[in-house]
Amino acid sequence: xxxxxxxxxKVYVNEAWGKLQTIIDENSYSKIGVLVDENTQNFCLPxxxxxxxxxxxxxxxxxxxxxxxxIETCKVIWSExxxxxxxxxxxxxxxxxGVIGDMGGFCACTFMRGMDFIQIPTTLLSQVxxxxxxxxxxxxxxxxxxxxxxxxxxTVWIDDDFLKTLAQRQIxxxxxxxxxxxxxxxxxxxxxxxxxxxxxxIDWAPIxxxxxxxxxxxxxxxxxxxxxxxxxxxxxxxxxxxxxxNLYHDDPLLHGEAIGIGMILEAYISKEMLDLREEDYxxxxxxxxxxYPHYRERLxxxxxxxxxxxKDKKNRRGMVNFSLLKQLGDCAFDVVPDQSTxxxxxxxxxxx
Amino acid sequence: xxxxxxxxxKVYVNEAWGKLQTIIDENSYSKIGVLVDENTQNFCLPxxxxxxxxxxxxxxxxxxxxxxxxIETCKVIWSExxxxxxxxxxxxxxxxxGVIGDMGGFCACTFMRGMDFIQIPTTLLSQVxxxxxxxxxxxxxxxxxxxxxxxxxxTVWIDDDFLKTLAQRQIxxxxxxxxxxxxxxxxxxxxxxxxxxxxxxIDWAPIxxxxxxxxxxxxxxxxxxxxxxxxxxxxxxxxxxxxxxNLYHDDPLLHGEAIGIGMILEAYISKEMLDLREEDYxxxxxxxxxxYPHYRERLxxxxxxxxxxxKDKKNRRGMVNFSLLKQLGDCAFDVVPDQSTxxxxxxxxxxx
Numbered sequence: 161x162x163x164x165x166x167x168x169x170k171v172y173v174n175e176a177w178g179k180l181q182t183i184i185d186e187n188s189y190s191k192i193g194v195l196v197d198e199n200t201q202n203f204c205l206p207x208x209x210x211x212x213x214x215x216x217x218x219x220x221x222x223x224x225x226x227x228x229x230x231i232e233t234c235k236v237i238w239s240e241x242x243x244x245x246x247x248x249x250x251x252x253x254x255x256x257x258g259v260i261g262d263m264g265g266f267c268a269c270t271f272m273r274g275m276d277f278i279q280i281p282t283t284l285l286s287q288v289x290x291x292x293x294x295x296x297x298x299x300x301x302x303x304x305x306x307x308x309x310x311x312x313x314x315t316v317w318i319d320d321d322f323l324k325t326l327a328q329r330q331i332x333x334x335x336x337x338x339x340x341x342x343x344x345x346x347x348x349x350x351x352x353x354x355x356x357x358x359x360x361x362i363d364w365a366p367i368x369x370x371x372x373x374x375x376x377x378x379x380x381x382x383x384x385x386x387x388x389x390x391x392x393x394x395x396x397x398x399x400x401x402x403x404x405x406n407l408y409h410d411d412p413l414l415h416g417e418a419i420g421i422g423m424i425l426e427a428y429i430s431k432e433m434l435d436l437r438e439e440d441y442x443x444x445x446x447x448x449x450x451x452y453p454h455y456r457e458r459l460x461x462x463x464x465x466x467x468x469x470x471k472d473k474k475n476r477r478g479m480v481n482f483s484l485l486k487q488l489g490d491c492a493f494d495v496v497p498d499q500s501t502x503x504x505x506x507x508x509x510x511x512x
Numbered sequence: 513x514x515x516x517x518x519x520x521x522k523v524y525v526n527e528a529w530g531k532l533q534t535i536i537d538e539n540s541y542s543k544i545g546v547l548v549d550e551n552t553q554n555f556c557l558p559x560x561x562x563x564x565x566x567x568x569x570x571x572x573x574x575x576x577x578x579x580x581x582x583i584e585t586c587k588v589i590w591s592e593x594x595x596x597x598x599x600x601x602x603x604x605x606x607x608x609x610g611v612i613g614d615m616g617g618f619c620a621c622t623f624m625r626g627m628d629f630i631q632i633p634t635t636l637l638s639q640v641x642x643x644x645x646x647x648x649x650x651x652x653x654x655x656x657x658x659x660x661x662x663x664x665x666x667t668v669w670i671d672d673d674f675l676k677t678l679a680q681r682q683i684x685x686x687x688x689x690x691x692x693x694x695x696x697x698x699x700x701x702x703x704x705x706x707x708x709x710x711x712x713x714i715d716w717a718p719i720x721x722x723x724x725x726x727x728x729x730x731x732x733x734x735x736x737x738x739x740x741x742x743x744x745x746x747x748x749x750x751x752x753x754x755x756x757x758n759l760y761h762d763d764p765l766l767h768g769e770a771i772g773i774g775m776i777l778e779a780y781i782s783k784e785m786l787d788l789r790e791e792d793y794x795x796x797x798x799x800x801x802x803x804y805p806h807y808r809e810r811l812x813x814x815x816x817x818x819x820x821x822x823k824d825k826k827n828r829r830g831m832v833n834f835s836l837l838k839q840l841g842d843c844a845f846d847v848v849p850d851q852s853t854x855x856x857x858x859x860x861x862x863x864x
Binding site: 296 | 583586587590591594621622623624625626647648649652653655657658659660661662823
């Protein structure tokens with residue numbers, strides 16, 4: 161049980177649900193909605209309903225999947241809010257993974273210029289990543305999170321009971337952000353987790369708490385991504401490009417799977433450009449390839465990946481900025497590698 | 513020439529354009545865009561280009577009109593920004609009336625989770641109203657400004673040269689907000705303007721400055737519309753409902769024309785419920801009917817207007833809150849009239 165203070169709001173990990181009920185009751189909302197997809201409707205909503213007094217809550221259902229995270233789905237959500245008589249004194253509870261949280265938060269913030277929302281992330285990925293930082297939004301024309309805003313929720317409620325509803329692949333996807341948080345900021349945590357070979361039967365709560373705290377520390381230093389916050393992008397510059405490129409694949413990569421690849425590639429570039437030691441790079445690569453499959457064929461469209469890189473919203477004046485490891489637990493930002501180094505990193509991954 | 517300080521940004525009225533050039537240059541934007549519609553492209557862009565060094569600016573053109581202020585047009589604007597390589601270090605200059613400012617501002621704030629924007633309002637309405645307060649957004653499913661955010665621009669640049677490009681009807685529309693600002697906050701200004709019978713040949717700059725300053729005072733007291741800011745809604749509760757109801761009329765009412773009607777109706781309700789004197793009500797009604805046509809037939813769909821009222825985003829728990837005059841220059845908010853009083857106000861207007 162832990163409370164992580166993020167200035168304007170708090171993240172609760174495995175706290176008693178009565179606390180959440182109190183937060184909701186205190187605000188006397190005019191209406192309360194719960195946004196779910198068909199998965200969280202089946203697996204998470206029953207848990208949620210058992211814990212809270214939800215007779216008056218209106219359930220808003222959307223289809224699951226990253227491909228639904230677009231403006232058309234926002235129109236569906238806004239329409240539902242309108243039809244059910246929501247107003248700016250209402251509350252939307254986003255019960256689900258990153259798509260639900262990002263898009264539900266965006267819809268809440270923009271409906272009547274802003275109503276309250278509470279995030280209840282139900283995947284490991286959204287618990288350790290999307291739950292802190294206030295980034296909300298949707299994909300647009302193949303670009304991830306191109307449209308969005310930054311705004312904090314009323315509160316974030318994490319319960320590791322929800323993780324029991326997840327497939328192993330989903331757990332693995334979330335774990336990538338835990339690895340990232342350790343690599344950029346906590347070398348000691350890296351030493352502890354890199355011996356974990358099996359993600360079954362892990363007591364996630366303390367790991368989530370530590371991971372969320374790292375992110376909180378970074379984000380509170382820099383809310384609008386002017387500086388240090390950029391270190392959270394480690395693994396994400398190439399990772400996002402690969403994820404975008406694979407969005408319409410028969411079997412799209414999950415976010416964390418793409419970030420796993422991205423971290424290997426960017427650790428390679430870190431070794432080439434900064435002082436990351438060769439042995440630490442090998443360690444990172446081997447560990448990630450022990451947890452995740454080796455997705456060689458996903459990097460075949462090298463040119464498309466490089467083109468996607470140039471459209472990354474973190475760019476300035478067409479330069480592609482990377483966040484790279486100076487050493488374990490220490491990350492630099494705004495580093496611009498040559499295209500040849502980027503290509504070498506892709507080749508190194510494919511030839512492993 | 514005046515500078516009105518709005519805390520995080522400034523509104524300039526008839527200042528030398530070199531000042532605006534300096535503000536833009538100081539920020540070293542990666543790209544600069546100018547959003548126009550076909551009217552401001554023809555009539556305002558030439559003035560703008562003459563004043564500023566705009567060789568590198570990218571012109572983004574949309575169709576004019578309130579009916580274009582929707583999510584489909586946002587998609588066009590976002591796509592243009594994407595295709596021209598804009599990023600979060602770019603600038604969008606919104607050159608036009610309220611639609612351009614509200615929608616351009618919304619698109620800028622949400623593109624890559626927020627790029628800078630400058631408002632150059634070119635209509636009297638947008639100069640005195642939309643230029644302060646940070647309200648941005650679009651219409652959705654017949655509801656005005658249902659989707660949006662509150663965010664301040666880098667700066668607001670007002671030049672009354674642009675007013676020469678306007679039709680008389682446009683000037684009259686903007687004038688409604690000037691009347692409103694006087695009625696809610698400045699009885700002395702009301703005495704001065706209520707003798708103006710002819711809106712031709714007026715020196716607008718000092719009136720704009722005074723009007724913007726009233727709005728600034730109200731808004732800075734209450735940025736998120738929790739209290740006093742609601743007085744700006746005087747005339748707007750019924751006015752918006754009438755405007756929405758007339759949106760698809762062959763000849764839709766302009767915003768200020770609807771607000772003119774709304775102010776008469778709400779002054780009537782003020783007289784019935786609060787202490788506004790009968791003679792002041794008569795004065796307000798007669799003056800507004802001297803400036804604007806008497807739109808009797810626009811109020812025929814009484815039931816639709818009442819239904820629209822209930823969906824107003826200022827509502828809480830289905831109660832329709834009005835901002836009403838206690839006396840000239842003094843306005844109350846969160847007053848809830850009976851439906852019968854609302855209907856009487858409509859009848860009184862129609863029977864005048």
